[in-house]
Amino acid sequence: MNTPEAHIPCGTHDHQSCVSEALATAEELCRDRGLRLTKTRRRVLELVWSSHKPIGAYDILQQLGKESGSAAPPTVYRALEFLIEAGLVHRLDSLNAFIGCPEPLQGHAGQFLICRNCRTVAELSDAGIEELVRDTARQHGFEATRQMLEIDGLCKNCRTAQQSA
Ligand SMILES: [Zn+2]
Numbered sequence: 001m002n003t004p005e006a007h008i009p010c011g012t013h014d015h016q017s018c019v020s021e022a023l024a025t026a027e028e029l030c031r032d033r034g035l036r037l038t039k040t041r042r043r044v045l046e047l048v049w050s051s052h053k054p055i056g057a058y059d060i061l062q063q064l065g066k067e068s069g070s071a072a073p074p075t076v077y078r079a080l081e082f083l084i085e086a087g088l089v090h091r092l093d094s095l096n097a098f099i100g101c102p103e104p105l106q107g108h109a110g111q112f113l114i115c116r117n118c119r120t121v122a123e124l125s126d127a128g129i130e131e132l133v134r135d136t137a138r139q140h141g142f143e144a145t146r147q148m149l150e151i152d153g154l155c156k157n158c159r160t161a162q163q164s165a
C-alpha cells in the first residue's frame with residue numbers, strides 16, 4: 001500500500017523554499033491553463049504562504065494596506081476567489097481562513113489536520129479517504145461533489161512539547 005501524499009510542515013525547515021516553490025508552481029499552473037497571475041494575485045498568494053498557519057482575509061488586507069497605502073477589500077476578495085478557483089489556495093470554513101495548497105497541479109479533495117494549539121495546518125490528499133467518503137455517500141444515494149475534511153487536533157510538535165512540559 002502506498003503511503004498517502006502528506007505535507008506535514010516540520011518545525012524547522014527552510015520556509016523560504018516553500019514560498020518560492022509555491023509561487024513557481026502557481027506561475028506554471030497559470031501559464032498552462034491560460035490564467036493571469038496578476039501582481040495582486042501573486043502577492044496575495046505569497047501572503048497566504050507566509051506561514052503554514054491559515055490567514056484571514058482581514059490580515060491580508062492589513063498587510064497589503066501597509067505596503068501600498070490602501071487595499072480595497074473587493075480586490076483582495078477577488079484575488080482570493082481566483083486563487084481558490086485555480087486550486088492554489090483552500091478555504092478552511094471552520095476557521096474562516098485561507099491556506100496555500102502544496103499540490104495544486106493535481107485535482108484532489110483535501111484532508112486538513114488543523115492543530116488547535118499552534119494553528120499549523122497539514123494537508124493530506126489521501127485518495128483512499130476520498131473514495132471511501134464518495135462510496136459511502138453513494139450508498140445513501142448521495143452524489144458527493146466537494147470534499148473538505150477539516151480535522152481538529154494537536155500536531156506532533158505540540159504533543160511533544162506537552163509531554164516534556
Ligand atoms: Zn514551509
Ligand SMILES: [Zn+2]
Nearest residue numbers: 101102103110
Ligand atoms: Zn490542496
Ligand SMILES: [Zn+2]
Nearest residue numbers: 115118155158
Ligand atoms: Zn501544533
